[in-house]
Amino acid sequence: MNKTIDSILGRSSEPRLTTPAPDRDVLEDVFACAARAPDHALLRPWRYLVVEGEGLTALGEVFARIADPEDPLMPNADKLRQMPLRAPMVIVGITRHQSHPKVPEVEESISTGCGMAYMLLALQARGFAGMWRTGAVAYHPAVREGLGLEANETITGFLYVGTPAAEKPALERPEPARFVSRWPD
Numbered sequence: 001m002n003k004t005i006d007s008i009l010g011r012s013s014e015p016r017l018t019t020p021a022p023d024r025d026v027l028e029d030v031f032a033c034a035a036r037a038p039d040h041a042l043l044r045p046w047r048y049l050v051v052e053g054e055g056l057t058a059l060g061e062v063f064a065r066i067a068d069p070e071d072p073l074m075p076n077a078d079k080l081r082q083m084p085l086r087a088p089m090v091i092v093g094i095t096r097h098q099s100h101p102k103v104p105e106v107e108e109s110i111s112t113g114c115g116m117a118y119m120l121l122a123l124q125a126r127g128f129a130g131m132w133r134t135g136a137v138a139y140h141p142a143v144r145e146g147l148g149l150e151a152n153e154t155i156t157g158f159l160y161v162g163t164p165a166a167e168k169p170a171l172e173r174p175e176p177a178r179f180v181s182r183w184p185d
């Protein structure tokens with residue numbers, strides 16, 4: 001095999017995360033990897049917020065603002081408030097949409113997503129782990145506003161980051177033959 005392939009084949013999300021969170025040195029690697037994302041027209045359409053410590057409590061307060069007792073699918077305020085406390089660090093992946101004539105918005109979000117996938121690999125390579133989460137908190141305007149996003153910015157995801165507290169059971173991965181075919185056949 002090969003180091004890169006081994007690293008990708010060894011990747012898995014870890015929902016149970018504890019301290020320590022990655023330090024500044026690890027984060028430098030993580031964000032250097034994010035900056036290797038493929039990027040149509042080199043728009044650099046991504047930015048990231050690193051949230052830890054008291055910031056996680058503040059993020060929970062922002063999440064709690066979207067509670068809506070009328071919406072049965074929306075978690076209640078307490079649950080929303082607790083969400084960021086599931087890990088010692090949350091990294092918010094933000095896409096800055098730039099209205100480029102040749103680059104549809106979805107491609108900008110894909111670029112951020114590629115960077116976030118590289119970040120997960122970098123975290124694992126440095127002994128940490130992460131889990132990408134979205135849900136209503138990623139798409140509600142009150143969360144965008146609470147985090148200070150500009151009108152042209154969207155949240156691509158929240159990476160919950162830390163040290164794996166317990167390894168999750170291995171997920172079965174589909175065989176390539178189930179999702180790859182030749183065209184025309």
Ligand SMILES: Cc1cc2nc3c(=O)[nH]c(=O)nc-3n(C[C@H](O)[C@H](O)[C@H](O)COP(=O)(O)O)c2cc1C
Nearest residue numbers: 011012013014113130131132133134135156157171
């Ligand atoms: C865009 C995106 C959003 C996701 N949102 C959630 C989420 O809100 N909650 C969740 O449990 N998993 C979410 N996931 C899935 C997990 O991050 C993870 O990929 C999944 O549990 C499979 O584990 P694996 O990464 O080890 O294959 C999301 C994944 C992506 C790519």
